[in-house]
Amino acid sequence: MSHATSSLLLNVGLILVVLLVAGLALGALIKQRRRKKPLSCIGCPQSGSCSQRTCTQGKK
């Protein structure tokens, strides 16, 4: 494999790695924001599966 080809492959690989890392960071950030639950979630039977940030069960 020529130096130019290996260099090209390295650059493409590095770009993919950077995109993957950035994607993972963004995903984790979004997940963190969704995980926060308000006080009204205490005892709610839906709290395990619910990802809403405001209550849909009529609780304040």
Place this chain on the structure above:
Amino acid sequence: MTTATRTAPLKVALVGNPNSGKTTLFNALTGSTQHVGNWPGVTVDAKEGRARCGGREARVVDLPGVYSLAPYTSEEVVTRDFLILEEPDVIINIVDATNIERNLYLSTQLLDMGIPQVIALNMMDLVRKHGDEVDVRGLSEALGVPVVEISALRGQGIAQLLEQAFAAADEGIPPFFNRKFSYRVEDALARIAKIVYPVVPPEHLRWYTIKFFERDERIRARAAQGHTQHEREDFSRHQELLGDIEPIIAGCEAQLDDTAPSIITGESYDFIERVVARTVRRSVEERSASERIDAVVTHRLLGLPLFVLLIFTIYYLSVTVVGGVVTNFMDKTFIGHWIQAPLSAVLVRGGAALWLRSLIVDGIIGGVGAVVSFIPQMVVLFMLLALLEDCGYMSRIAFLLDRALRRFGLSGRSFIPLLISTGCGVPGIMSARTIEQESERRMTIITATFMPCSAKLPLIALIAGVVFGGLWWVAPSAYFLGIASVVFSGLILKKLGRFKSKVSPFVLELPSYHVPTARNVTRSVWERISAFVKKAFTIILLLSILLWFLSRFGFVGGRFGMVTSLDHSLVAGIGNLFAWVFAPLGFGNWRASIATLLGLTAKEQIVSVIGILTSKSAGAPPLTMLFGGQRIAAYAFMAFNLLCIPCVVAVSTMISEMKSRSWALFTLTWQLGWAYAVALMIYQLGMWASGAVFGPGTAAALLVLAALLFALLRPKPARGDGPGCHKEGSEES
């Protein structure tokens, strides 16, 4: 319900007094790592976990700590609503055995509810250590429920407690609680019970009856809502009968010459005294070690200077001593020589593009590394603070500050959110929910983020270490700048119409001093450090990539491309737009402006931005040149960034907790204005004092100082004198 028929996990409610070890027990039951603090208000958010026993599973709900089920505080409302509406299968009532009388008051109310329960008698190891004894079997017989001795802290008795809880839930039998009030009260309750029987759940009849007797409006409203349409119709039919309740209550009050809630409270305590007299044997009273320590640390004159000395020592040790050695190693040797340099060499040899090398080495590793290198000193700082919290010292500070601040119309109640804010402003702001008085709660939210949180520590360490060469007073002064800002801006706010109010009473239980446990300290440190690391590898990483792009690309000669000098980059253009705003504060250049602006996303980002924008590979000037070589400007930069609007997450919490856009806007404006005023005074008056010429900036700073002094010293309108601070526990009750 029997074990055989039950398929869903059991619902277990964990209820107890604040500071009874509830969250520690929750962690022990569920293997969770929730924050444990020895002050009230730690549990203000939803906390649920799973516990397993004998192959079966239970959903454990950690409810906020309460002293009673009277609806006086938001925690009491949440706890009570949960117990009534969610109908847990079993209650685990955690009772602090070292404060058994006070804790049993809540227990009597829970037992009245008729829900199956088990009493977890916590801190029995301390009871034995004091030479006291509790007759557990006698207590169980007197209360009509199983009582299990445990030590949540040491994990003792947890399995037995779970077994008893599962058994109580399976049997579904309410406690055999045979507490009788005096004849007149029992007579009144019997007559009320006949009236309310059709409209309340029969299993909770006794509790509802007592609440109707106490004229509990919320319970009356709850009964009106009913659980079903049928119950609502019933209640409507019986509305006229409810009118008959009032004469019964009034008659009983007249006979006993007291109000209904006081009658119930008084007779409950009479009952508790009788039970305790039969079941608890105390050794000869003598002055405990806690009382002897408190005589010094809560001393009127010595208390606060001792606190100042401790905080100075902690910051000096972590930021200056550890920071000077370890952070330097982390930044220069570990990240610079061991990661960046070899990686850069490998990428050059492999033929990676210049921009890609710059992105990975300077942007991502440089940006994230600049933040991560501060972890060692953060570990030391948070470990020392956790030791103070866990041994019980920080509760004394709230008490001391309450005594000092009350003279100025502020309450020590606000100190607890401020204390939590030294870890992170978000839970600090949320814990202000425990403050009942709206104006005091708002004021606490406005000032909570003045405290230096973990995200601000890298900035403090950077300025103290690099610009001031590890000067001993710089890092601790950041902490006291936060406290001073809380006090002075609080005093000024108090004199504004919206914040005029009586100082609310502050009841604080002082826990006995104990040797901090490695588990609690490690958990506290891990909780803060892991949040910091998560932020470093999420938002800091993403913003580092964005900042790298903005700082390495720009328009040169009308063409867009990579720039050789950062001064021609896109970020320099953006920073220059705002630089003039910060010129009077001593850091009117684009780099410092961008660091300040991006610091609004996450405060750690300030250090990351400085790392990227002062990178040697980009030919940037050293850090000290960001401030024109003036230390005062660097200190003003630190002060402004510590005090101004916090990160976006804290701002969004603030907006939701304020429940009003206009209040949120006022908060942000106040924080920005306060930070600007403080930084302006530090820079302009500091420069003037060190021999600079008197200029328009100096005049402006003097004007701001005069305005603040006027706002502080002007006569206070209608000052409220609330009841004093009541300390329960080791000194008085």
